[in-house]
Every structure is written in C-alpha cells, then in structure tokens.
Amino acid sequence: MEEERAPRPAWGRWQRGDGGRGLPWRSTVLIAVIVMVGTGFAARNQPGRETLDVLGRALLLLGAAPLLFRHRRPVPVVFGVAAVTLGYLAAGYPYGPVFGLVGVACFAAVVHGHRTAAAWALGLLWAGHLLLSHWLYRWLPPAGDGPAPWGQELPAAAFAVAVLAASETVRVRREQRAQLRADRAAAERRRADEERLRIARELHDVLAHSISVINVQAGAGLALLDTDPEQARTALKTIKAASKEALGEVRQVLDTLRTPGDCLLYTS
Known part of the structure; x- marks a missing residue:
C-alpha cells in the first residue's frame, strides 16, 4: 500500500x-x-x-x-x-x-x-x-x-518598529493556527488508522475462527463420507452454516468501511 x-x-x-x-x-x-x-x-x-x-x-x-x-x-x-x-x-x-x-x-x-x-x-x-x-x-x-527637525525621526523610527512588531505578531498567530489545524488533522488520521486496525483485527478473528471450523468439519466429512454418510452430511451442513455466518460477519465489518457511493458485491 x-x-x-x-x-x-x-x-x-x-x-x-x-x-x-x-x-x-x-x-x-x-x-x-x-x-x-x-x-x-x-x-x-x-x-x-x-x-x-x-x-x-x-x-x-x-x-x-x-x-x-x-x-x-x-x-x-x-x-x-x-x-x-x-x-x-x-x-x-x-x-x-x-x-x-x-x-x-x-x-x-x-x-x-x-x-x-x-x-x-x-x-x-x-x-x-x-x-x-x-x-x-x-x-x-x-x-x-x-x-x-531631528524630533521627527523618532516617530519615523517608532513607525518602523510598530510595522515590524505588528507583522511579526500576525505571522506568529497564523503559524500557530496552521499548526493547530495540522495537529487536528494528524489526530484525525491517527484515529482513522486505529479504527482501521481494530476492524482488521476483528476481521482476522472472524475469518480465523470460521476457517478453523470449516477445516475441522471438512476433514471429518471426508473421513466419514464412506463409512457414515449421515455424519458426513452433518459436517457439510456445519460447513455451510459456518461459511454463511462468516460471510455475514464479513459483510458487517466491510459495511463499516464502505463510503457513500461505493458498491460492494457479495456472494454467498
């Protein structure tokens, strides 16, 4: 990425x-x-x-x-x-x-x-x-x-100092406001990153659990396919139910990431 x-x-x-x-x-x-x-x-x-x-x-x-x-x-x-x-x-x-x-x-x-x-x-x-x-x-x-008269040079000097001081004050305040906006934007990005990380962990847990169940039931179904077809059918039903539940949870997780206008295609 x-x-x-x-x-x-x-x-x-x-x-x-x-x-x-x-x-x-x-x-x-x-x-x-x-x-x-x-x-x-x-x-x-x-x-x-x-x-x-x-x-x-x-x-x-x-x-x-x-x-x-x-x-x-x-x-x-x-x-x-x-x-x-x-x-x-x-x-x-x-x-x-x-x-x-x-x-x-x-x-x-x-x-x-x-x-x-x-x-x-x-x-x-x-x-x-x-x-x-x-x-x-x-x-x-x-x-x-x-x-x-030399006296007029004092107001001139005061004018120059006042211009520099006022300009510097405005510059500092603008930089402070810009830095504050940058800090807020950085904090928002951190919160978004943390939320994405939480969702990724949740998605990982969901998939890991469901795939583990599917793997165990698939192994059991293969082992019982010839000797006990009814138990193999039960294992297949469990696989179907686990996969359906996993797809539903994945949809819920992905819905939280979807922005308006996005189109996500789900298959079951």
Whole structure:
C-alpha cells in the first residue's frame, strides 16, 4: 500500500509566497486609491513641499503597483516599494500615506517569513530619509528648504518598529493556527488508522475462527463420507452454516468501511 502523505500545512503556502491564490488586485487598487486621495489631503497642510503634480502621482502609483506581487515576490517588492518611496521623498513631494505602501510591503514580507528583508528595507528607507532631511536637502527640491527637525525621526523610527512588531505578531498567530489545524488533522488520521486496525483485527478473528471450523468439519466429512454418510452430511451442513455466518460477519465489518457511493458485491 502506498504510504499516505500528510497534507502540507497552510503556513507552507505562505512561506512560498503565493498564498495559494491569485494576485491581490482588489486590495492593491484600494490601497492605491487611499494613498492618492490621502496624499492630496495631506498636501494641503504642507505648503513648503512640492505640489503633487503628475510626476508625484505617477511615483505613488509606481509604489503601489508592486504590491500586486507582494504574496509571490515579497522580498523584491519590499525593497522596490522602499526605493520608490525614497525617490518620492527626494523629489520633495508631501509626506503622508506614501509610508503606508512601505507598511503593506513590509507586512507581507514578514508574514511570509522574510523578517530580515523587511527590517533592511525599513532601515535603508529611514537612513535614506536621514540623508535627505539633514544633508542632501541643499541640492534637492523644494528650493530653499532647510534641514528637518531631528524630533521627527523618532516617530519615523517608532513607525518602523510598530510595522515590524505588528507583522511579526500576525505571522506568529497564523503559524500557530496552521499548526493547530495540522495537529487536528494528524489526530484525525491517527484515529482513522486505529479504527482501521481494530476492524482488521476483528476481521482476522472472524475469518480465523470460521476457517478453523470449516477445516475441522471438512476433514471429518471426508473421513466419514464412506463409512457414515449421515455424519458426513452433518459436517457439510456445519460447513455451510459456518461459511454463511462468516460471510455475514464479513459483510458487517466491510459495511463499516464502505463510503457513500461505493458498491460492494457479495456472494454467498
């Protein structure tokens, strides 16, 4: 009999990065719309930044587009989104929901088991932002911009830590739920195996007893066939009764194994 293989845990699909499903285009479109609209509102309160023009909106869309593949290629996606976000900030465009794109990409990477990649992407984005805000601002738009206050780096760092912590929490809980389902499935398989073993033993006992009776009576019938035909007839009747009883018990045992739709042929 071919060895039965245990089903692959659900978290294995997450680690492969495909999640067992197609591209998440609905959620990606929703995220892109939220970022576009939210950035438009955020720009109203940042008069010192560049106006959100066609290029700025194109960068926002370019940052959202890779999220389509966040379940299949989480590592390239998280670095790609971080790079586009850094380019968006280097162009002097308003702060706001653009960081949500990085958060979603990092979340997907951590959930798929790529915590190091997510941490590196966030770390590189934060380091790049430090360079832009405190050194390279002299040569970058908007014109006449000064260095950013160091106090704003604390919320940025807190955001990065919060994203990593929340993502790790979700990943651990998903793995725990997947492991629990795998344990339940394994327990069900063990119970099924134990039941099959019990039935096999019961069937063995039934057949062993009946065949023993048939063998003894057949030997007696052969020995008495010429000298005592009546006793030989009795032995044959006993053989018939024992075989009929054995067939009935075998049917009962096999009925417990039969699934709906199966067709078992019995002969008597």
